[in-house]
């Protein structure tokens with residue numbers, strides 16, 4: 001068995017006026033709770049450190065800057081160092097989403113993977129599918145999602161990575177730098193951010209590299225008719241139920257079709273007094289089942305012990321890419 005104890009750290013609302021130290025303290029408490037379950041890896045949501053600010057039209061660069069991390073090294077930044085220090089103390093890997101401002105001034109919606117054994121950030125992903133609009137809706141009651149205004153499209157692709165030495169004594173054979181679907185060696189993982197989870201292309205890029213666990217933090221509005229463009233009128237509750245349904249649908253189906261586990265962590269609840277975000281943080285298996293899920297919409301740990309060998313069934317049978325995949329028929333996917 002190649003077993004891993006993993007957790008999604010769902011965060012309840014973080015408000016425009018929430019203090020950074022308070023949010024960080026909540027995240028540290030979640031990390032400690034996950035460690036009590038024995039978690040070796042804890043996933044935090046997209047833009048975990050602040051409210052989901054792309055819903056607001058922010059007028060000044062000065063204010064906008066307060067939502068971004070400017071220090072390339074999160075392990076040293078005062079905004080985030082205490083979380084990494086705690087991860088070190090507890091011997092837990094963490095993956096976390098945040099708004100990244102590069103030295104050149106470019107903004108990305110980013111997530112990183114921190115390996116406690118290496119004591120360094122071993123992987124970075126920048127969100128490719130940025131939803132919403134550049135300009136706010138004319139309807140003053142609409143929920144905006146101005147990610148295209150504040151972020152550039154991610155430029156790092158979908159690069160799977162091995163997580164070193166997280167499974168003690170795991171059998172290593174062959175070239176570990178190559179991500180092969182052979183069920184050996186350190187676990188292979190990939191990261192997606194929120195809207196990315198609805199697009200099969202990113203998942204398949206990870207599937208092709210043999211990813212066994214896909215991590216996805218999110219902030220998903222429960223009721224945003226201008227964004228979702230639903231055809232039939234829905235009550236806010238119906239819309240939220242549908243949003244949770246679609247969230248689980250894509251986590252379960254893409255896990256199944258790519259023979260991997262997935263972990264998803266929400267920022268949930270009523271942010272900034274009136275913007276409802278769905279919960280539904282969950283862990284799904286390579287057979288497409290939800291094996292653990294959040295009960296509420298506040299701070300909560302979702303935990304599961306997973307055996308990566310469960311990926312073998314799909315990888316070797318139904319979705320054995322080498323035998324059954326037909327690339328000669330799929331050209332249109334990259335032509336259009």
Ligand code: CDT
Nearest residue numbers: 131132194195219220227228
């Ligand atoms: N954060 C994020 O990407 N949210 C989007 C909202 C939908 S926009 C139509 C999501 O896909 O969950």
